[in-house]
Amino acid sequence: PAGFNLIAVANGNTDTDVTPILSWETATDPDGDTVSYDVYIDDTQNPSTLVAENITTTNYTLEERLSLVKKYYWKVIAKDSKGNSTTSTDTFSFTTRNLNIPTTPVTAHAQFSERFEHTTVVFDDKLWVIAGYGFTTDETNDVWSSTDGIHWVQATANAQFSERYNHTSVVYDNKIWMIGGVAVDDFNDVWSSTDGIHWVQATADAQFSKREGHSTVVFDNKMWVIGGLTSGNQNDVWYSTDGINWVQATANPQFSKRYDHTSVVFDNKIWVIGGYSNGSKLNDVWYSADGITWVMATEHAPFTPRDRHSTVVFDNKIWVIGGKSNNEQQKDIWYSSDGISWTQLADNSPFFKRYSHTNVVFKNKLWVIGGKDSNGYLNDIWASD
16 A cells, blocks of 8 residues: 555644544555555554554544543554555654543432432442431431432432441442441441342441441452541451451551541552541551551652542542541542652632542543532532543
8 A cells, every 4th residue: 555644633632532533544555455454552652552453444433542641652554455554654642631520510419318428339330329427317328329420219218237427338249338337336337238229237246346437448359448437546457258257457557547548459559548647637648469568658648638538540540539638628639640649630620629528430430429518518420531
């Protein structure tokens, strides 16, 4: 085939969408053979990752989304039916956009009541909101689900577990799990459900002490419970493979005792971020490859010390959103690819300052659900991509 040029995405373009449409000139064949095209794109100057092959048109829309705020290079190879090939005259580059936050929520008022210190998980291709504390209902034990974040269905108004807030929830072993929390007293019970409607108690009294404001993750095919508040701050780390029997990984990890912190799994490690400890809010970041030995990634991240924030892994980055710093609600958004260096998203977040909200990743979007601000409790839903 004869030489040909790339057209779009234009070379050097910035703020490119994460699923861009690529186009190029037609490569004519002097023998009249049929020409097809292979598309290569990655983050090296001579891209070698094949993303589409044997295309008969001169454009292609990427099916798998690219990472945010990243420079990519792309080229096209034209092939004829005799096995001859020609590479596009140039290799183009572009940089993808940052997180796109809409100006309006998915819904300003979901069907479930306003609440904070609830939990949210993704299970059975749905969003699930579990229990929490609200102005009109105090602590609850209702469970709601949604396939789109707009329309919510009540799975149960009164789950088998008692009313509570500041608990944790994860998805593990094809079940939703609910752990601990507080109402009049703290809990250390563990419950699971295969449908969000019927809940089974794994244990009424786990080996770890009663607590709230702890964090829970799934790592190394185990559920982990980290820190929290009981008769004082805690920093013990526990794990279980069945929700019934819990093993203490360490009673005294390297990070200080704390509660209302967050934890995520990223880069094959458990991470602990911020929280409240001995009268002070924190902005330190810690990680562990085994739950036993912990390493400080940074003592003071650039975001203000905070608790009751939310943390989620999205787009191969850790994201920290909102929280409470020195009695002031926050709406800032920070992200990091290594837990050490953090970048603040441009301060254009349209949603209100909030804390004790939840974050999940669902249908390739980052969701913010409910919480509390200076005006009261919230049940709005936001989705960014």
